[in-house]
Amino acid sequence: MEMHLQTDTILRGVARAEERILLMEAEVQAGSQFANPLLQDDAAYRNYVNEEELNRELEKLKTEKASLV
Template sequence: MKQIQKATVSFNTDDIARGVARSEERILMIKAEVQAGNQFAAPLAQFDAAYNNYVSDEELNKELEKLRNEKEKVAAF
């Protein structure tokens, strides 16, 4: 019985409670960081999609040249 009492007394419940509280705070902080990251990820993904669909001036000029050539061919007939 004395050994059990010594063992339980050696556990400082205040320290344990503070440790658990610190762990909970850390978990809440990590969750908040993840949520903040998710809020920024969606707009960045939309920007990336728009950028990937962007047509460069060079591509646009090539396409215009093809259309001009087709128009000239049609006008020649």
């Protein structure tokens, strides 16, 4: 009987630990979404700039190809 009670206590402790871990993970995930919106905007701007540069290079290649034909 004592072993059964000890097992139940251990299982409850593990379940509480898992709940705390899930809660901490959720807090970290929620915090990272709102941590620094300026960095998110900066990343979006860098992606936009890279896309703009890519389009310029594409146009340059199209022009070179047209001059070869």
